[in-house]
Amino acid sequence: MSASPFPYRILIVEDEPSLRELGTMLLVAQGYEVRGAEDGFEGLAALKQSLPDIIISDLQMPNMNGFEFLSVVRRRFPTIRVIVISGEFSGLSVPQSVLADAFFPKGGYNAKELFQKIIDLLHELPTRPKIGKPSHAAVWVKNDRGTIAVTCSECLRTFPVTSVTKGVNETECDFCSSTVRFEIIGEHKAFKVPENLVSPAG
Ligand SMILES: [Zn+2]
Numbered sequence: 494m495s496a497s498p499f500p501y502r503i504l505i506v507e508d509e510p511s512l513r514e515l516g517t518m519l520l521v522a523q524g525y526e527v528r529g530a531e532d533g534f535e536g537l538a539a540l541k542q543s544l545p546d547i548i549i550s551d552l553q554m555p556n557m558n559g560f561e562f563l564s565v566v567r568r569r570f571p572t573i574r575v576i577v578i579s580g581e582f583s584g585l586s587v588p589q590s591v592l593a594d595a596f597f598p599k600g601g602y603n604a605k606e607l608f609q610k611i612i613d614l615l616h617e618l619p620t621r622p623k624i625g626k627p628s629h630a631a632v633w634v635k636n637d638r639g640t641i642a643v644t645c646s647e648c649l650r651t652f653p654v655t656s657v658t659k660g661v662n663e664t665e666c667d668f669c670s671s672t673v674r675f676e677i678i679g680e681h682k683a684f685k686v687p688e689n690l691v692s693p694a695g
Pocket residue numbers: 645646647648649650666667668669670671
């Protein structure tokens with residue numbers, strides 16, 4: 494149990510209900526206050542209500558996936574620690590320096606390791622030398638998605654864009670007129686981008 498009267502808060506973003514519930518149950522038993530979200534959109538909605546200390550996120554999710562979600566989180570809430578749990582990568586060739594503070598392959602870790610990582614991240618000094626704040630959010634586009642939507646890292650609202658170019662794009666947020674910079678890092682029917690998932694920092 495947590496010694497603090499104010500438990501640390503954890504947000505779990507995972508589209509598979511059984512995994513979300515299992516994670517919630519295990520972490521509540523450790524004394525954390527846990528919220529669940531089933532995709533990136535729900536995750537952003539949860540962030541608007543209260544900020545967690547730690548986010549645990551899947552990568553492949555419908556609607557807004559983890560790549561998009563975390564790149565917005567990194568830009569807008571750079572102090573929140575992020576753990577990615579995903580079946581997407583087999584090795585450690587994950588762009589963890591940009592997307593996350595820690596990575597666990599789905600099914601390739603045990604609860605004790607996760608608990609220890611959470612404790613380590615919570616005790617880290619406020620400065621995290623390895624984590625940069627990306628200058629723009631990455632957008633992961635799948636072939637089955639007809640339109641490209643970007644999420645404003647200021648107001649956290651999502652709007653469609655009609656034309657994109659390879660590399661970093663700049664557009665004005667439909668809602669708050671902030672400048673939104675983004676880069677397509679997935680596949681789009683107009684072009685194919687190499688499998689480089691890293692949204693360049695700085
Ligand atoms: Zn905006």
